[in-house]
Amino acid sequence: MPLMTGTQYVESLKKLTPRVYFEGEEIQSVVGHPLLQPHINSAALTYDAAHDPAYEDLATAVSHLTGKKINRFTHIHQSQEELVKKVKLLRLIAQQTGSCFQRCVGFDALNAIYSTTYDMDKKLNTDYHQRFIKYLTSVQEKDIMLAGAMTDPKGDRGLNPSKQADPDLYVHIVEKNEQGIVIRGAKAHMTGMVNSHEMLIMPTSALAAEDQDYAVSCAVPVDAPGVIHIFGRQTNDKRKFDQMDQGNAEYGIVGGECLTVLENVFVPWDKVFMCGEYEFAGSLVERFATLHRQNYGGCKGGVSDVVTGAAAAIAEYNGAGKASHIRDKLVEMMHLTETLYCCSIACSSEGVKLPSGAYYPSSLLGNVVKQNVTRYIYEIDRLCQDIAGGFIATLPSEKDFNHPDLGQYVRKYFVGKAGYSAEDRYRMARLIENMTGGTALVESMHGAGSPQAQRVMLLRMGNLPHKVKLAQKLAGINTGTAEKEAAAGREK
Amino acid sequence: MDAKFTIGYKFCGNCNPYLDTPGLFRDLKKELREEIEFVYWENAVFDMLLIFSGCPVDCAQRPEFSGPTVVVAGSTLNYIPLAVKDLKRALLQEIKKIAAL
Numbered sequence: 001m002p003l004m005t006g007t008q009y010v011e012s013l014k015k016l017t018p019r020v021y022f023e024g025e026e027i028q029s030v031v032g033h034p035l036l037q038p039h040i041n042s043a044a045l046t047y048d049a050a051h052d053p054a055y056e057d058l059a060t061a062v063s064h065l066t067g068k069k070i071n072r073f074t075h076i077h078q079s080q081e082e083l084v085k086k087v088k089l090l091r092l093i094a095q096q097t098g099s100c101f102q103r104c105v106g107f108d109a110l111n112a113i114y115s116t117t118y119d120m121d122k123k124l125n126t127d128y129h130q131r132f133i134k135y136l137t138s139v140q141e142k143d144i145m146l147a148g149a150m151t152d153p154k155g156d157r158g159l160n161p162s163k164q165a166d167p168d169l170y171v172h173i174v175e176k177n178e179q180g181i182v183i184r185g186a187k188a189h190m191t192g193m194v195n196s197h198e199m200l201i202m203p204t205s206a207l208a209a210e211d212q213d214y215a216v217s218c219a220v221p222v223d224a225p226g227v228i229h230i231f232g233r234q235t236n237d238k239r240k241f242d243q244m245d246q247g248n249a250e251y252g253i254v255g256g257e258c259l260t261v262l263e264n265v266f267v268p269w270d271k272v273f274m275c276g277e278y279e280f281a282g283s284l285v286e287r288f289a290t291l292h293r294q295n296y297g298g299c300k301g302g303v304s305d306v307v308t309g310a311a312a313a314i315a316e317y318n319g320a321g322k323a324s325h326i327r328d329k330l331v332e333m334m335h336l337t338e339t340l341y342c343c344s345i346a347c348s349s350e351g352v353k354l355p356s357g358a359y360y361p362s363s364l365l366g367n368v369v370k371q372n373v374t375r376y377i378y379e380i381d382r383l384c385q386d387i388a389g390g391f392i393a394t395l396p397s398e399k400d401f402n403h404p405d406l407g408q409y410v411r412k413y414f415v416g417k418a419g420y421s422a423e424d425r426y427r428m429a430r431l432i433e434n435m436t437g438g439t440a441l442v443e444s445m446h447g448a449g450s451p452q453a454q455r456v457m458l459l460r461m462g463n464l465p466h467k468v469k470l471a472q473k474l475a476g477i478n479t480g481t482a483e484k485e486a487a488a489g490r491e492k
Numbered sequence: 493m494d495a496k497f498t499i500g501y502k503f504c505g506n507c508n509p510y511l512d513t514p515g516l517f518r519d520l521k522k523e524l525r526e527e528i529e530f531v532y533w534e535n536a537v538f539d540m541l542l543i544f545s546g547c548p549v550d551c552a553q554r555p556e557f558s559g560p561t562v563v564v565a566g567s568t569l570n571y572i573p574l575a576v577k578d579l580k581r582a583l584l585q586e587i588k589k590i591a592a593l
Contacts, residue, residue, distance in 0.1 A: 085505070
């Protein structure tokens, strides 16, 4: 029955046996491990929101396949309104977690593969779309969490996949037989992979004929034979073994990313959604990228809401809450946050219906969302650090804060305004320190595509020739025969 | 004994609320517990629909219902702006009027 609770989701993870490594040691149980539990808690909220009347309008949808109520993270968008609801859902959950909750990557992969398989079948007379619908129905029914697995390690960025010195630098098909295919390679920066149920593999770039073995899309369980996950080092990751010093102890910072190695992994045909159809690789990549870039005004908007609240709180605890320059910086933070949100709402409202019937955000405006996020998060976080003060970077540890002898000094000398405890000030400082530095910033820069990727798309879709004609017309410049004849026609 | 007047309630998704609508709903239930039965809108039969939206955008999706509907959207009641401090009292009055209490 659809709609797991957060508790049921966590219990379902215990039934899986993914091979996860960190610092050379295999993690025996994902659930309960301090390094991973905050990310599990964040993802669990995507499940619990569906059961809360206060959030249910955003967190659930009606499946166009079955008519049943499902978690929105397993839904194919059926209208512009649903594209908007997606953004609002992301902001809502981000406000609650202050962190990445990972499930949107698989959500976007579902939508991208849905529409691309439809197009493939229409042109090539394949049967991927019906196969995918069967898979999607199962995903909705079981309410599983999917990791969107697109980014290959890529090696020499100047060479196509088939020209790389090591063919495994992009995931590729090494064997096909009657039962299915075997794939080999790795996917990098895999958000939420270790606490997902399955991954959806997609190619990472447009491909040429010689790269057809790299044109592969399929569903793989995270604990399939041959799959290894090497969890990434991230800023302050050892703080997850602390409490107060972690800042956001329940939900962590960023989504928790890993390198997922695929060593000759078998995939049965019913889970294969692209196998050599290289001419559609670019379309799949672009659709996923747009769907994912659409999100950031929602999720980073929600995270920035928390950062803004933290800045206002620490200013008050510091005794500087009424200063006009503080208020002005808070205004700027809110302005930038709502600008990001505006962009995501706009790209959703300008969404279009694809031949498959699924709705898809404006590609141009989706790239605007992400391009702005690559800059504004740095400024929002900079302003927060400005307001908080340098002590966020020099605070003694929580061990010292709680030390029977030393704690008295830490409490005495880090107290702020009367009415607020030193512990309140300490905790808020740690939240700010962890939310505004290191990995959180890099994720905003590169998640869903690096800045240059958006600029390439903006140049492609910005309709520059039309803009040139507008200027020429207003400047009174006749540029061609058609215009001259039209002008001559008007004179007669 | 007459059956109580039944109100079906629905929230928007509270993505960025300006009003604590769950809190307002809790207060409302407390005030009207003798006279009104509140039911969650889904798969329910009710005499009146009450929509709680956390901001004036009021994007809560409406279920199909042809009876009286009261909408709280941010600090507005049926799209009339009110001070937040006056909202609860005005909402109570409106409900009592419709329920003939």
